[in-house]
Amino acid sequence: xxxxxxxxxxxxxxxxxxxxxxxxxxxxxxxxxxxxxxxxxxxxxxxxxxxxxxxxxxxxxxxxxxxxxxxxxxxxxxxxxxxxxxxxxxxxxxxxxxxxxxxxxxxxxxxxxxxxxxxxxxxxxxxxxxxxxxxxxxxxxxxxxxxxxxxxxxxxxxxxxxxxxxxxxxxxxxxxxxxxxxxxxxxxxxxxxxxxxxxxxxxxxxxxxxxxxxxxxxxxxxxxxxxxxxxxxxxxxxxxxxxxxxxxxxxxxxxx
Numbered sequence: 366x367x368x369x370x371x372x373x374x375x376x377x378x379x380x381x382x383x384x385x386x387x388x389x390x391x392x393x394x395x396x397x398x399x400x401x402x403x404x405x406x407x408x409x410x411x412x413x414x415x416x417x418x419x420x421x422x423x424x425x426x427x428x429x430x431x432x433x434x435x436x437x438x439x440x441x442x443x444x445x446x447x448x449x450x451x452x453x454x455x456x457x458x459x460x461x462x463x464x465x466x467x468x469x470x471x472x473x474x475x476x477x478x479x480x481x482x483x484x485x486x487x488x489x490x491x492x493x494x495x496x497x498x499x500x501x502x503x504x505x506x507x508x509x510x511x512x513x514x515x516x517x518x519x520x521x522x523x524x525x526x527x528x529x530x531x532x533x534x535x536x537x538x539x540x541x542x543x544x545x546x547x548x549x550x551x552x553x554x555x556x557x558x559x560x561x562x563x564x565x566x567x568x569x570x571x572x573x574x575x576x577x578x579x580x581x582x583x584x585x586x587x588x589x590x591x592x593x594x595x596x597x598x599x600x601x602x603x604x605x606x607x608x609x610x611x612x613x614x615x616x617x618x619x620x621x
Contacts, residue, residue: 368431370404375433376420377402391415430484461488462519465544467503474543474579491519494585498522501588502536502544508563509534509546516589518546520582526553526575530583537561538580539573 377387377398384402385395393412400406408416417424426432463486465473489501501517512518520536523529529551536546537559547561558572 367404369408369428370402372427372430372432373398373408373416374402376416376422380420390419461490462494462499462501463488464501464517465503467505467515473502474538491586494519495521499585500582502546502582504546504587508565508568509548510565512546512587513589513591515591516587518587519585521585523581523583526578526581529553529559529581534584536582536584537573537578540577540579542573 377384380387382390384398388395388398391398391412397406401408401412413424413427416422416427420427422432463483465486491499499519499521501519504512504514504516504518506514518534518536523535529535529549531551532548534546534548536544537549538544545561548564550560550562552558552560552572553575556572557576558574559578560570560572562570
């Protein structure tokens with residue numbers, strides 16, 4: 366039960382509470398909290414439920430996972446008793462991000478809220494990322510050119526749906542359409558939905574009710590896994606591509 370002892374002490378510290386402060390919150394004695402943290406006694410089932418409710422961490426995570434490498438405010442509540450797994454750090458205290466593999470991307474819809482699934486994803490380190498919880502997602506198809514199929518988009522988790530910015534691109538995990546990467550128009554105030562827009566105008570825009578959006582990750586950077594063909598780099602090809610996006614490139618057209 367050593368993990369529970371470490372986790373209780375660490376979670377208490379993240380909240381800035383003394384043992385007495387946590388005891389008051391849980392309506393128990395300070396010595397009882399001390400005995401848990403010093404591993405002199407184990408919490409009862411009833412106490413584990415109290416701890417779970419207070420910290421918003423599922424009981425199985427409290428008793429099975431070492432949470433001491435997480436940083437302050439890295440636990441994010443999503444609905445009732447769901448958590449985004451803590452921000453992970455390596456031995457140099459640098460953030461690690463999970464990578465959703467291409468072959469397993471379809472399974473993400475079933476595993477996105479399962480800490481066991483997330484824990485077993487491969488992880489990479491990108492030191493230049495801003496603060497926040499990040500994850501890398503594989504891109505399929507050509508709906509978001511110039512990002513090519515097979516690339517990865519690294520997104521920052523958006524907890525508050527009010528922070529969704531019109532015109533920005535996001536990876537969305539949706540109830541009926543699975544995982545998609547689109548440009549978003551925030552229509553929550555208008556009709557409680559998001560309009561998803563493809564940069565490749567051969568694809569039609571469509572709306573998704575906000576209550577069908579399970580997770581949303583704001584674009585931070587992309588990782589291209591293929592080199593560009595020579596044809597793709599010709600000025601004429603670039604002009605054609607951007608014209609399809611409805612962008613006027615008069616300056617480039619003069620060079621062709």
